[in-house]
Amino acid sequence: MSVLNKENLKLETLTLFQKYQKTGDNMLRDQIIELNLGLVRKEAHHWVNQCHENYEDLVQVGCMGLIRAINRFDSSKGHAFSSFAIPYIRGEIQHYLRDKGYIVRIPRRWLDLGRQATNMRRDFQTLYNRQPNDTEISLALNISIEEWQEVKLAFQNREPLSLDATVNNDEDNNTCLKDIVPDPRYRSFQLCQEDRIRLQQALAQLEDKTRHILEFVFLKDLTQRETAEQLGISVVTVSRRVKKGLEMLKETMLQEAF
CATH class of the missing domain: 1.20.140.160 (PhyR, sigma-like (SL) domain)
Structure with missing residues (x-):
């Protein structure tokens, strides 16, 4: 998705939330769900490769997390809804997989990135007397900030x-x-x-x-x-x-x- 499209999605989602939180109109909630289904699909694609569950089943489970996020999101705080919603979507899918008996493992690539990040943080602290932020870490690892946040969350959950x-x-x-x-x-x-x-x-x-x-x-x-x-x-x-x-x-x- 282009930067422009992401900004349009963010703005449209925020506008819908402002209306929904004033009126409680379920039609507006359904529009927010439809607009942000891409977040659910992305998570489902990630997890379907680590289990034997049906992709559509994971999408349905992820949608439950999306709805929970919608019910708890406060648009007045200025946070991006996507950043707020992803832990809910991911958490719902992980909970479902654990109930099915799957062990959620960290991919080898992420283990390597985690070790690199640990070394980078130590060197950065020595040089600048502070901890690096997510942007600085992702640049040092030559990955997107979104991937770094996924890596970080995976280690935190473990x-x-x-x-x-x-x-x-x-x-x-x-x-x-x-x-x-x-x-x-x-x-x-x-x-x-x-x-x-x-x-x-x-x-x-x-x-x-x-x-x-x-x-x-x-x-x-x-x-x-x-x-x-x-x-x-x-x-x-x-x-x-x-x-x-x-x-x-x-x-x-x-x-x-x-």
């Missing part, structure tokens, strides 16, 4: 997530991630794949700086001091953003729990 990392610095008021996840069945030392996807969907709604800090603390298990050193900011700034981000994350996840 890694166990610690729920016992301390959130606040207050000695008398320490909060762990498990304290903000509403369902008691989540209270274990690792978060299962479906719940990681749910958490990542909530993280995707945060602004970039706050989201990156939470990812360092919870997805990569860094301390707040290590996170501050990685990002070239103060520990106080990290602490404030973690507190702010968790308040927003808690609100989002509690809303989705009901």
Whole structure:
């Protein structure tokens, strides 16, 4: 799809969302679904090569994720709907495949790219005293930013997530991630794949700086001091953003729990 067509799609989708969220007209919702079916087809094409499921079945499952994304998307936040919707679509398909007994594996090419990215991040931090952004990483790896984001998400989904990392610095008021996840069945030392996807969907709604800090603390298990050193900011700034981000994350996840 050309850049112009992508921009037209983004603008048309946003316009439809603004009308749909004011009126609740299901005809507008159906137009949004039709307009963004390409996102579902792309995910279905990716996964059909890793299983024995029918392509059309995967499209139908992906559409369920697309509808969930439509119901949760807030057009006033300025995010692109495509970026918001892909984790929902992918998560729905992955959940379906796991229920069918498939083991979701990371392709060899992505494993190689992941190793290259790790080395690139280390060298970049040494040179510039900060972590590279997604655009800089994709350029260094000579791949599109979309592919890099898929690689990154695949690795994030594979890694166990610690729920016992301390959130606040207050000695008398320490909060762990498990304290903000509403369902008691989540209270274990690792978060299962479906719940990681749910958490990542909530993280995707945060602004970039706050989201990156939470990812360092919870997805990569860094301390707040290590996170501050990685990002070239103060520990106080990290602490404030973690507190702010968790308040927003808690609100989002509690809303989705009901």
